[in-house]
Amino acid sequence: MLRDITLGQYYQTESVIHKLDPRVKLVATICFIISLFVVKSWVGYAVAAVFLAVMIKLSNVPFKYMVKGMRAIVFILLITVVFNLFLTPGETVFSVWKLKITREGVQLAVMMAVRLSFLIVGSSVMTLTTTPNSLTDGMEKLMRPLKIFKVPVHEVAMMMSIALRFIPILLEETDKIMKAQIARGADFESGNLVKKAKALVPLLVPLFISAFRRANDLAMAMEARCYRGGEHRTKMKPLKYAARDRIAYGVLAAYFALCIVVRIYL
Amino acid sequence: MGIIKTDKLVFEYIRRDEEGNVEGITRAVDEVDLDIAQGDFVAILGHNGSGKSTLAKHINAILYPTEGTVWVDGMDTQDEKQLWDIRQEAGMVFQNPDNQIIGQVVEEDVGFGPENMGVPTEEIWQRVEESLKAVGMYEFRKYSPNKLSGGQKQRVSIAGVIAMHPKCIILDEPTAMLDPNGRREVIRAVRALNDVEGITIVLITHYMEEIIHADKVFVMDQGRIAMQGTPREIFSQVEKLKGLRLDVPQVTLLAYELQKSGVALPDGILTVEELVKELSAVYHRG
Numbered sequence: 001m002l003r004d005i006t007l008g009q010y011y012q013t014e015s016v017i018h019k020l021d022p023r024v025k026l027v028a029t030i031c032f033i034i035s036l037f038v039v040k041s042w043v044g045y046a047v048a049a050v051f052l053a054v055m056i057k058l059s060n061v062p063f064k065y066m067v068k069g070m071r072a073i074v075f076i077l078l079i080t081v082v083f084n085l086f087l088t089p090g091e092t093v094f095s096v097w098k099l100k101i102t103r104e105g106v107q108l109a110v111m112m113a114v115r116l117s118f119l120i121v122g123s124s125v126m127t128l129t130t131t132p133n134s135l136t137d138g139m140e141k142l143m144r145p146l147k148i149f150k151v152p153v154h155e156v157a158m159m160m161s162i163a164l165r166f167i168p169i170l171l172e173e174t175d176k177i178m179k180a181q182i183a184r185g186a187d188f189e190s191g192n193l194v195k196k197a198k199a200l201v202p203l204l205v206p207l208f209i210s211a212f213r214r215a216n217d218l219a220m221a222m223e224a225r226c227y228r229g230g231e232h233r234t235k236m237k238p239l240k241y242a243a244r245d246r247i248a249y250g251v252l253a254a255y256f257a258l259c260i261v262v263r264i265y266l
Numbered sequence: 267m268g269i270i271k272t273d274k275l276v277f278e279y280i281r282r283d284e285e286g287n288v289e290g291i292t293r294a295v296d297e298v299d300l301d302i303a304q305g306d307f308v309a310i311l312g313h314n315g316s317g318k319s320t321l322a323k324h325i326n327a328i329l330y331p332t333e334g335t336v337w338v339d340g341m342d343t344q345d346e347k348q349l350w351d352i353r354q355e356a357g358m359v360f361q362n363p364d365n366q367i368i369g370q371v372v373e374e375d376v377g378f379g380p381e382n383m384g385v386p387t388e389e390i391w392q393r394v395e396e397s398l399k400a401v402g403m404y405e406f407r408k409y410s411p412n413k414l415s416g417g418q419k420q421r422v423s424i425a426g427v428i429a430m431h432p433k434c435i436i437l438d439e440p441t442a443m444l445d446p447n448g449r450r451e452v453i454r455a456v457r458a459l460n461d462v463e464g465i466t467i468v469l470i471t472h473y474m475e476e477i478i479h480a481d482k483v484f485v486m487d488q489g490r491i492a493m494q495g496t497p498r499e500i501f502s503q504v505e506k507l508k509g510l511r512l513d514v515p516q517v518t519l520l521a522y523e524l525q526k527s528g529v530a531l532p533d534g535i536l537t538v539e540e541l542v543k544e545l546s547a548v549y550h551r552g
Contacts, residue, residue, distance in 0.1 A: 133370050164370060217365035218368070224358040226354055226382040226430065233381055236380070
């Protein structure tokens, strides 16, 4: 049922990574992604691979969940590999008709593939071990300095968490409207793409109207409960760094330093 | 002066056409005088469009009077400086349970009000625990609101209001979207709050069964207060209620019809037990 839908791809289990502060995980993911672009040599990728493998092991999430995220990018991966393979100039090793595969091309294609898949798996580690809610909290806290530049950090975070709360409700509503329309002879299945898109109009209009109505009600309910933006607000579950978070930052710094060293000397 | 007082309260909705010209004015609330004492259980009754929800929104300072004044605990709702105090003292529960729950976990939603008020973290937890226990939802504190039934969701909404430590709670048709079981759950929770915690309750509804426990009932029609009194006084006027397009509870109606056809029953019978008692008294008298 739509009601039981899980948002994001959080995988519920006990692990050190699950317990880490969301801010640490966010910073770590960003650092890991940057590090993938810092290293240029096979030794560098080996370092990244070891780091990633250790994180996956620590997270207690089955490896097949990690790879699931890859399915979405198979196509992009393929295109990248093919383009790099054929369009990199250099020493030819193999040629078919007008297409030449070069030694440099093979090297680059493999590197790009490794880079992209590490990137996806790396961010999966974060999304699989952090609930969307604490992720939003972490983002709010991390972006707080941006307030100086008048970025509405609290508001954006609040919008994200409200969106997360309402996605299942709106999905259920879509389902209901769809069934109501089907009961009255609407056809969402057959026809070509244009026809299918047109069939969605009678679904989207009531859905939007109802979403606006909900938004109006919710705004009123929030005001009635004294909501007045981020000012004066306290937190029920404030984020606090624990010892393990500091250790995690240490590990992260060491990894990043190693990547830079590898880049310079190897 | 009671906790809630209105003086000649008037509210007009102004309808405008696409260019913004005034098309017409609807008087939703028309010269309403209310005086509700601390600790009372008050019910406001009326059919759709009688102005009862509009009236309720004035008590929480969501709407401001066009004319007249509303005081909550001595504070004028038009005084912007006291706006947040008023909203804290007069909590509001709305009709649709889905559209008033903000948190993704029950306990987070209950903590939303205290968070907004700037209550320190430890106290928020304490308040959340108390409030959830008061409505009997403590064991569901870690649940997602999407997995609760309508009645449970509405009880969470009530807990969210109680956590703000209000002096009175206004419930705007809290049971309109619930099944009979959910309706009973919610009304039971509301009555307990009134009896145990002494919180003033303003219950807006069109279900007659829900108001028989009220201390005082106001019946609204076309923005005005058409009748007021105890539930017994109200329900003894069956014909007048019918004129206002309101149904009386089935037991009351049955007693009324019996009375009309000559059975010697007193006016305004509210519960099945009462009717049984009176009928057996009539039977024994012969």
